[in-house]
Amino acid sequence: MSVSRRAVLGALGLAAVPALLRSQEVARGITAPRRFAPFNPAAARCSPPGGLTRTLVFAQDNQREFVQSAARGMALAARQRGLAFEVALADNDPRAMVGQVRKALTDRAGALIVAPIDVATLAPVLRLFIAQGGYVGSIVPPPATTILNAPQLATGRALGDAAVDYIRTRKGGEARVVLLTHDSNQFLAQRFVAIRAALKSLPGVRIIADISPRTVDKAGGHATMRTVLLAHSRVDVVLGADTVVLGALAALREAGLARDDQFIGGIDGEPEAIAEMRRNGPYKASVGLASPIFGYALAQHAADWLEGGSVPQGLDILPSLISPESLGQFERDTADPAAVYHDDARRSAYLKAYGNICHDSRADYVDFGWSSELK
Incomplete structure (x- = not known):
């Protein structure tokens, strides 16, 4: 075994790896x-x-x-x-x-x-x-x-286009936007490239925060939004992964700044995001994966x-925009993944x-x- 290889294995604590693997470069x-x-x-x-x-x-x-x-x-x-x-x-x-x-x-x-x-x-x-x-x-x-x-560009585009359509038709083309990104993850960054490109089509959109939470979960989104709210009391749109956006929504509610006319939108199609959409409140859409x-x-x-x-x-897990009108079919399919997988036509809509x-x-x-x- 080379010295460099031994150093790698030692650093990873792989002393118990079978001898065949320890005796050669992988x-x-x-x-x-x-x-x-x-x-x-x-x-x-x-x-x-x-x-x-x-x-x-x-x-x-x-x-x-x-x-x-x-x-x-x-x-x-x-x-x-x-x-x-x-x-x-x-x-x-x-x-x-x-x-x-x-x-x-x-x-x-x-x-x-x-x-x-x-x-x-x-x-x-x-x-x-x-x-x-x-x-x-x-x-x-x-x-x-x-x-x-x-397909990360398509995923981001689906959410960005939905937000732009809402801002144009419901907000008079103007909005203050918070992007909760994963730009530190090179494999997910492209979705936010597409979201930013969509938002640029509206001159009245102002991105007041474009930031990656420390952790990709509700706690990360909650902490980041609390920081944003120290400088900005008005937020019209929040976009990111469902889990961080749900944390951000919780922070908005705690501060008394959540409004039904906001566009809160996420990616992943998480059950809690779908439950929020059923409430007909700020949560307007999720891109289901x-x-x-x-x-x-x-x-x-x-x-x-x-x-x-x-x-x-x-x-590929193909993105599909979930809105209050379309979430029923998405819920039925995700409740029975075996039926979807074993049906060629249904599977091809997702994979x-x-x-x-x-x-x-x-x-x-x-x-x-x-x-x-x-x-």
Whole structure:
């Protein structure tokens, strides 16, 4: 083993990794960005991985409803496919997540789905997991066997256009806007590029805050909005991920500054956001990313992998704008992800798959920030 490799393993605490993995460099996967062909469900089968357990571990970043709903879909598919299912909750602690994934590696779990907190610290352990033969599904960042991503520009455009339409028709073309971004996450930043572009079409829009909360949860959104309100008592529009926007709405209510004529809009289609829309108050829209459905799909791919099947390298979760008029169908579909997944027409409204990979070709795992919007 090279000194540099030993240093990496030591820093990650991987003394218990099987000797085969500790004795050689773990090769990178596909690092140059590329477009994948559409997924071929009839692709030839491979040999299944040997020596791994039929266990699926979900490395969960925090307890926001979006990822809890994804876990519900995973648990359902795992149960139907005979996989043991475990949730490893990191609670926004990147070191804890590394330790949990390391444990899954040394326990020889067959499959891992991860909602990463810090890509730099987690990536080396994920590469070891893949080299050992296990399946890795990642929600947005690489490396992974299957990258789950939304077309981020289209996602941001859907929310930005809805906000612009509301400002134009209901606010006389003028509004003070707060953007609660994820610009520190390069894989999500494009959605806010699209939102800003939409807002620029209205000269009367003033962005009074454009800021990334410290944590992607309600607490992060609440704390950030409280800071914004120290300088700005009037807020007309708040846009961001549902979980942070819900926290911001709570801060507005505490300050007595929430109004029914505001446009509060989010991304993810979280249950609490949908409940807010039913109240006909400030919360006007959410871009649904149907996390129970993609959670179910990723767990199905994990089971396919362990049985020698070919799975997608890239999986789009397609954005759909949820308004008070359309939320009923979205709720029905996310309540029964199995029915959606096993119906080609219904599944195609939410998911689109690209590329093919199986255990025998696992060296071609995705090691770049995949998106279907790559040029």
